[in-house]
Amino acid sequence: MFKEKYIDEIKKKKKDWEKNIYAKYLKNHPERKKEFTNLSNTKIKPLYSPDDISHLDYLKDIGFPAEFPFLRGVHATMYRGRFWTFRMFSGFGSAEETNKRYKYLLDHGETGLSVAFDYPTLYGHDTDHPLSRGEFGKCGVAISSLKDMEILFKDIPIDKVTTSMTINGPAAVVWGFYIANAENRGISKDVIGGTIQNDILKEYIAQKSWIFPPEPSMRLIVDTFEYGFKHVPKWNTISISGYHIREAGSTAVQELAFTVGDGVEYVKWAMKRGLDIDKFTPRLSFFFNAHNDFFEEIAKYRAARRIWAKELKKLGAKKSRSMFMRFHTQTAGCSLTAQQPEINIARVTLQGLAAVLGGTQSLHTNSMDEALALPSEKAARIALRTQQIIAEESGVTDTVDPLGGSYYIEWLTDKMEEETYKYWDRVEKLGGVLPAIEKGFYQREIANAAYKYQKDIDEKKRIFVGVNEYKMDEPIEIPILEMDEKGEERQINRLKKLRKNRNNQKYERTLKALRKAAEGDENLMPYILDCVHAYATLGETCQVLRDVFGEYEEPAIY
């Protein structure tokens, strides 16, 4: 980016500065720490200058927004055109209660929906399954059938607002509920937009809500890719997620390396099926965490975009739309404190700002009470307002990639990219992504990082405000969300009624057809949609697939 001669001059001058100014000053004014490291344990220098990024070529490595390698952003105008989608992850109790919360959030300026499901739903069980005991509506909304989905979106304009659904093992079936509900409301598949998370690799790696073993899971995912670009063109059929990897304790570099690596793995599987790379990749999306180290997070998003673009080009993508990475961001749940919960608002503000400066397409900001329970209405509203302040008041949205060209940011972006490729080499040596999962590679890397982070806090090597410093000895007082105690009973009654009143011949026929198709190699989406339309429940549909595919089991290591 700079002429070689000029860089030499800068290097020389920097050496002088280090000796005459910096070192001298240190003598009488020692720094706070012997060594400064970010959350990925990368050593941070006191100062960055042009010589740190002299190996970068502006046109080749940085470039312009909406052009390869998309480092500066995927759209030409970014937030000058439109803000990111304000998309608050929410769901609790029954479909009725969550429907009410969605309307509340939309009334307060939310611009996209994001569904949190409870554990039984995440595992493809109905609410009345024995393993659902105690879990109804606890960490998300319970959706056992098309009937529940109808209630969840009642009076919400799903032809206009997009919906993201955090669902993985049973994603194809739950997506089926959404599509069927739209069809029954007379809304065409061409019109509805949204995302299913559908990322099973990170479930094995970190989040641990899987159903089937890897091979059939990957088949189902490629089925949704194919069905999606052919029939539901505005739908993102996957959200390749680093969020949960980070929450499980990884570093930022691990989050970046494992997530983008998973993305490449999905592309390879779809190409093996014979899908055209320029047809399905435009509907792949990503999902990252926004943790505490401000600049590291920004560098992470920028590096992710550049690596993805390069890899897609290598894999044969021709269209720019196939190569640019769109992503959602959620602020880090694991960074919130139960102690002095109100201070979480400040954390979330910084994390949200990092996501915006990193060029996110969509954002969830956590509520201050989430280290204690699901968010109350007021806490969720304040979190939404935090995004609106970043968008409307801070001015950071007035220009594209305002930190581009910062010596530190560009150096760190490049460094994180370099570290990513080192991880990929290690995965390659283990035989690739699936063998690395089977060998527990990712799981061990994450557990080690999580333990180190905890030890650093316990030993006060890192300060965690309100936890190991600036503590207060007073009880935690914050209003906690109350759920409708009748919700579970109401939903179980609804299930009973549904099983009694549906056309049982049709129901049995569609499940039988699904079983047969699952035993073969056809795309399962049309069969799943038939089951869903016949009011087969989530549990019943997933049971057929469980029978054919089996279930995944993980060895317990710590």
Added chain:
Amino acid sequence: MERKIRVLISKPGLDGHDRGAKVVARALRDAGMEVIYTGLHQTAEMIVEAAIQEDVDVVGLSLLSGAHMTLFVDVTKLLKDKGMDDILVIGGGIIPERDVPKLKKAGINGVFGPGTPCEDIVEFIKKNVKR
């Protein structure tokens, strides 16, 4: 030689958030205890059976899904039924303050929320282990 304190760490129910359970398991091991980790998706029956088989002094339960009022209590009830209430039971996760007294009454001897230093859990076990 003094017998090491034996601890069973377990994840009841469907919740897959195992970061805390794994960190605590390691911290207890590093503090000189024998730790057995059951892994995910355990029913109360499986947990109690493992506690018997492994002859543990402590059972540690971790849950971040919010189902602790049901699933933790299932375990203490079953331990009591089997006459094993001399096992120290501790729990952790996303647990609102208002549930803590109820859990203690139901036989969860110690409840540890987010931000707890591992050292506190080690000390609590050493001080309160009943066997």
